[in-house]
Amino acid sequence: MARAAKKKPVLELIEFSRARDIPFNRIHLSNDNVREVDADVGLDELEFDVERREDLILGINVRAILDADGNETGDFETPAGGRRHRVIARLVAKGRFPEDGLVPCIVKKANAKTSAVDDSLAENTFRQALHPLDQFRAFKRMVDGGMKIEEVASAYFTTDRYVEQRLVLAKVSPKLHAVYAANGMTLKMLEAFTAHPDHERQEQVWEAVQQTHRNEPWQIRDMLTETTVPSSDKRARFVGLDAYLAAGGPVLPRYLFDDDEDGWLEDVKLLDRMVAEKLKAAADEVAAEGWKWLAADLELPYGYDHDLRGIVGTFAELSAKERRQREKLRDEQERLETEYAGHEELPDHIDRRLGEIEKQLEAFERRPVVFDPAEIAFAGAFVTVDEDGELIVDRGWVRPEDEPVETVEAGDEPEADAEAETDADSEAEPEVQRTVITVGGEADEPEEDEKAVRPLPERLVIELSAHRTIALRHAVGNNPRIAMTALLHKLVHDAFKRQTHGAGLHVSVREIYCGEQGVDLKNTPYAKAVDERHENWKARLPADSDALWDWLEALDDDSRMALLAHCVAFGVNALYERPNPLSASGISEAGLQRRLSEADRLAIVTGLDMAEAGFRPTVANYFGRVTKQRILEAVAEACGASTANLFELQKKDKLGLAAAAEERLANTGWLPEPLRLMVEEPAIEPDADGAEADVALPDFLAGEEETDAESVIPAFLKRRDTEDAADPDADPAPLVAAE
Known part of the structure; x- marks a missing residue:
């Protein structure tokens, strides 16, 4: 038996209220309007907008006022639209609108199911705020349509700078707009992408951001402008932006979200020239x-x-x-x-x-x-x-x-002259020139297997030891007692080691110069502190050398000790240099061991910690110059093996890995091994004939008697590799910061 078809319910049709024009003097504010707090806030802006348009964007919602018998009186009240009513009243008072001028209104039906309070609350509640992206695009369409930036700013009570910022945001890649609209990035991140106008470049950086998670606005801006020079760079300031532009140099648009930067210079070769x-x-x-x-x-x-x-x-x-x-x-x-x-x-x-x-x-x-x-x-x-x-x-x-030399009269000391000339000739041997290929100031070495652990480059070890030397100089110069002990140690060593040749009492401090150093050394806190202290003493010293003795005699004891500490500190030497296995010239392995051990002693007694002193491992001074495996080991030591594993999965290129490691380890106190304390070694004992016995260097400096950098320091981390192989689950050994 066939079933009867089910009938659909009949829905009642909605009938909207009609619109009509009503004289303003017949419209009154309603007591049912729910907006009571700060009802007058923003009326000036709304009044300006109505005057500018000479029209209302939205009509007023009104209801007929009834008499006691329920009949319409011909007057109306406005439960929704009170702010517009107040603005029109202002225009009437100013003579800009007639008192009986017609106002577009929506007249609520007499049989309406909702109350006046309900209507007022609904109008002020069911509003969707405009998405910022829509505002950017709207400003752009208005300017493209002929409005001036000043006119847009005036119309919306904002500044020209704000409108300019929104216009440049509207020019970012549509793909990034879509990400922003879907809440895939913040407004600050979108602002950072305005640093470069090229959409393809913006999208490339966004892909890199997703891979590396370097999503801070400043990081995005740096990635966009990494091949350019900021206008705040010393080179740009030295040449002058106007001169660079006059020479035809291109400049990226001014970054509108940072008052400190006026743009980036794109032609670096032109600038350098x-x-x-x-x-x-x-x-x-x-x-x-x-x-x-x-x-x-x-x-x-x-x-x-x-x-x-x-x-x-x-x-x-x-x-x-x-x-x-x-x-x-x-x-x-x-x-x-x-x-x-x-x-x-x-x-x-x-x-x-x-x-x-x-x-x-x-x-x-x-x-x-x-x-x-x-x-x-x-x-x-x-x-x-x-x-x-x-x-x-x-x-x-x-x-x-x-240096000027005194002229020797003919016939005076010819033997000495001949001897000096012979010595000079013998010493003037040409240096052996070794070709060093550098790329960007660093040795151009082929990238190797990611898992291979190579020793640190010798140049890097030398530069790091320069940091330690200057930091030790600052620490000793700040501690007169330790400086006095170090000086006394030197004197006792000289006196009791039978080093009696020369004058009866010969004490000298030769300033140790860091011949090999990174470009960041002079800007470190410890280098600046040493320079400042030196300049302060230099300003106090008498210009006349003959008056120096009397000036020193007049110093109080504290000042004498402070000056002594400063001078002694210039003799501090914690520099690594390649030992000569034949001991024919240069430093021997035993001498290098003694030097670094004494540097450790000074670091301990002065309480020097290279991290606290201001050293931070960066791409330039460490991470960019070692293998990926070493970078991962550094992350593991500072942050744990799980973090290192996460880094290895996320960072595919060495540059991104180095930059991420610099950021992550910035304030952890992690230090490269050459800046840590050496493992304590047995004291150096003289052999039977008084000569010092050979002492093995620490693991990270030991090497076979070869001449290449890899053989000089082949075991910098192999010791740790052996330990890890023996116990792969063991936690990384704690670091000792003595730097």
């Missing part, structure tokens, strides 16, 4: 002063004046007019400081004026130094650029080979 040309021109100008030699470089190494003698010049005399001007500035400075001494905060114009006075007075102090022309003839100067892009000229340095 302009830097070299400007530096050469400045060097030529200085050379015209008559110096014997001149060294110009964008980066001078730390301790560039090592083994050079500085000649003393005198400041150029001020003219009578300049002296009067200086005194006038000093009087004004003193008057202003006295007048505003009781103020917690100086007024802006006074603060600016005091800053101007200070700069002008500094200019008097930095006036040119006049040198004796006779000394200029055998001295030289350095020309470089500081971090602010300012040209720096350091004049008046004499090289040892340029």
Whole structure:
């Protein structure tokens, strides 16, 4: 038997309320409007927008007012649209709209099922905020349609800068817009992608971000601009952005989300050439002063004046007019400081004026130094650029080979002259030139098997030991008691080891210069501290050498000890250098062992920790110069094996792995092995004839008697590899930071 078809329910049709125009003077505010708190907030902006448009975007929702018998009175109340009603009232008061002017309204049906309160609450509740991406695109369409940026900013009560930022956000790759719309990235991340206008480059970086998880905005911006030079770079400041642009150099658009950066210079080769040309021109100008030699470089190494003698010049005399001007500035400075001494905060114009006075007075102090022309003839100067892009000229340095010598009369001591000439000839043997191929300042070595553990490059070990040497110099210079102990240790060693040749009492401290060093050494906290302390003492020393003894005699005990510590510290030597297995020249293995052991002792007694001193392993000074396996081992030591395994899975390229390791290990205190304490070794005992017996170097410096870097330090980490093989589940050994 067939079933009867089931009937669908009949739905009641919805009938919308009708719209009509009603004179404004017949519309009244309703007591049922739910917006009571801050009801007038934003009315100025809304009034401006209505005046600008000369129209309402949205009509007013009204209900008929009934009399006691339930009949319509002809007046209406507005439970939804109170803010628009208040704005129209303002326009009526200003004469911009007639009192009986017609207002578009939605008139609620007499048989409406919802109350006035319900309507008011619904209008203020069921709103969906505009997605920021829609705003970006809307601003762009408005500007593309002919509106000026200033007009858009004025219409929406914001700044020109805000509109410009939204316009550049609207120009980011549509693929990244889709990711942002789906909440796949934050607004800050999207802002970072505006650093480069090329959509393909933006999408490449986004893919890299997903692979490496380097998703901080600053990291994204760095990846986008890694082949460019920021305008804040010393090279860009030295050349000048206008000069670079005039030479045809392209610049990425100004980054609108950071006031510190005005763009990136794309043609690095052009910039470097302009830097070299400007530096050469400045060097030529200085050379015209008559110096014997001149060294110009964008980066001078730390301790560039090592083994050079500085000649003393005198400041150029001020003219009578300049002296009067200086005194006038000093009087004004003193008057202003006295007048505003009781103020917690100086007024802006006074603060600016005091800053101007200070700069002008500094200019008097930095006036040119006049040198004796006779000394200029055998001295030289350095020309470089500081971090602010300012040209720096350091004049008046004499090289040892340029020191003037007294003329020996004919017939005087011919034997000595002949002997000296013979010695000079014997010592002037040509150095063996070894070809070193470098790429980006580093040795160009083929990448090897990721799992292979190679010893650290010898150049890297040398550079790291330079960091330790300067840090130890700072630590010893800050501790007079230890400096005195070190000096006494040296004297006792000399006195009781039968080293009696020479003068009766001969004590000297030779400054140890780090010939091989990374570019970051001079900017480390410990190097800057040593330089600052040296300059402070230098400023206090008398210019006349004959007065030095009396000046030292007059020092109090604390100052004498502090000066002693500073001077002794210059003899600290923790440098690694390749030992000569034949001991014909250079340092022997036993000598290197003794040097590094004594450096350990100084590190222990001064409490030196290289991490606390300011050393941080970076791509430039470590991670970018070792194998991927070593990077992973460093991560494992600092953060655990699980983190290292995660890194190995996520980082496919060495550069990304090195950068991630730098970021992750930045504040962990992890240090490369050359910056840690050496394992304590037995004391060096002399053999029967008084000579010191050979002592094996520590594992990470030991090697076969070969001449290549790999053989000199072949077991830097093989010791740990052997231990790990014996117990693969063992936790990494704790690090000892003595650096």
